[in-house]
Amino acid sequence: MAGIIGRLYRGETTFDFIGSRKRWYAASGILLLICVVSFGVRGFNLGIEFSGGTQYQLKAPPAVSVSDVTTVVQDAGAQVASPPQVVGSGATRAIVVKTGELSVAEQGKVQQALASRYNQQVSVSSVSSSWGRDITTKAIRGLVVFLVAVCIFIGIRFEPKMAIAAILALIHDLLLAAGVYSLVGFEVTPSTVVGLLTILGFSLYDTVVVFDKVDENSRGILGGSRMTYSEAANLAVNQTLARSINTSLIALLPVGGLLFVGAGLLGVGTIKDLALVLFVGLAAGAYSSLFLATPILCDLKEREPRYAALRKRVAAKRVAVSAKAAPPAKAGAAARRADQADELDDEAVEPATAGAAVGGEARAAATTPPRPGARPKRPPQKSRGGGGRPSAKRRR
Numbered sequence: 001m002a003g004i005i006g007r008l009y010r011g012e013t014t015f016d017f018i019g020s021r022k023r024w025y026a027a028s029g030i031l032l033l034i035c036v037v038s039f040g041v042r043g044f045n046l047g048i049e050f051s052g053g054t055q056y057q058l059k060a061p062p063a064v065s066v067s068d069v070t071t072v073v074q075d076a077g078a079q080v081a082s083p084p085q086v087v088g089s090g091a092t093r094a095i096v097v098k099t100g101e102l103s104v105a106e107q108g109k110v111q112q113a114l115a116s117r118y119n120q121q122v123s124v125s126s127v128s129s130s131w132g133r134d135i136t137t138k139a140i141r142g143l144v145v146f147l148v149a150v151c152i153f154i155g156i157r158f159e160p161k162m163a164i165a166a167i168l169a170l171i172h173d174l175l176l177a178a179g180v181y182s183l184v185g186f187e188v189t190p191s192t193v194v195g196l197l198t199i200l201g202f203s204l205y206d207t208v209v210v211f212d213k214v215d216e217n218s219r220g221i222l223g224g225s226r227m228t229y230s231e232a233a234n235l236a237v238n239q240t241l242a243r244s245i246n247t248s249l250i251a252l253l254p255v256g257g258l259l260f261v262g263a264g265l266l267g268v269g270t271i272k273d274l275a276l277v278l279f280v281g282l283a284a285g286a287y288s289s290l291f292l293a294t295p296i297l298c299d300l301k302e303r304e305p306r307y308a309a310l311r312k313r314v315a316a317k318r319v320a321v322s323a324k325a326a327p328p329a330k331a332g333a334a335a336r337r338a339d340q341a342d343e344l345d346d347e348a349v350e351p352a353t354a355g356a357a358v359g360g361e362a363r364a365a366a367t368t369p370p371r372p373g374a375r376p377k378r379p380p381q382k383s384r385g386g387g388g389r390p391s392a393k394r395r396r
Helices: 002-009 021-041 066-075 104-118 129-157 160-184 190-217 229-239 241-265 269-302 305-325 327-366
Strands: 053-059 080-087 094-099 122-127
Touching: 021 160, 021 269, 053 104, 066 080, 066 094, 066 104, 104 122, 129 160, 129 190, 160 190, 160 269, 190 229, 190 241, 190 269, 229 241, 229 269, 229 305, 241 269, 269 305
Parallel strands: none
Antiparallel strands: 053 094, 053 122, 080 094
């Protein structure tokens, strides 16, 4: 584990993000499918700022339960629009109840019922449905303008295909954060919209950093045959992986403190809608910039004829290099076979060499002069008939 962390922070990681892109596409598709189904089945818990209505807040000691407050409001003739929220703890504990849109008389009746029941001062705030619709329209308009501005900026700074990949990653983050809100049932407030724009900006920042490294690695790549565009992009993701992890962790730690400590342990319900969208959005943004934006970009770029031709050149060059590496092995085998042939030749030459040595010794003995006083040896005579006796003619 320590070795992996060390290689990660030295920039020596070699994870195949691009080669495994189908796996990431499948995982993101399943998550988005769950979110879309939740949109249709559960919907959203819209706050009064978007749907319109009346909000009551009163101090309530721990002995006062949320169900008791709900009963008092309903007995006063109002319908509770969303589950009441507990804000603060201890002496500052308060309960916030939201109802539908009420008339002035109905608001006063509910306020009087809560004040008399708990002997506490009750604050009332009301928002009309038309104002809520205006706020919703402005929020959607601001989101669309943000996405268009992002697309134009990336298209000018880098290229249009990078803008398309970044926008698709941002839409993924947006749908995922909205899906979590729908599944959990947290109330959608203006703080939620602010947090949503914040996490989209963070996701864009992380994506632009990765794309900048991709652009640097792929610059002039078409002039050679060293690596494909996908390999250059995968190298860029590995080179920025440590920075992405560090940035994401640093951003997630304080947001996690708001969500789990502030809203969970301390019961500060007014910040949980902002903390949840920030936490989910930051995690989704870090994921999409590494596992979605860059693979989508590679899919778009590899469809261009020039990058498809580059991929073929790289493959052909690697085949040629592997073919050049094969002859030395064959030469080594040939050398071994030559050595074996030399050994066989040596073994065949040894008997002839031995015979030549014996003949040489005989010739040397024949040419050696006799010793003084020794009887000379008569050379052997050849017989014509195969016998050993001399012929009669020679005896006469």
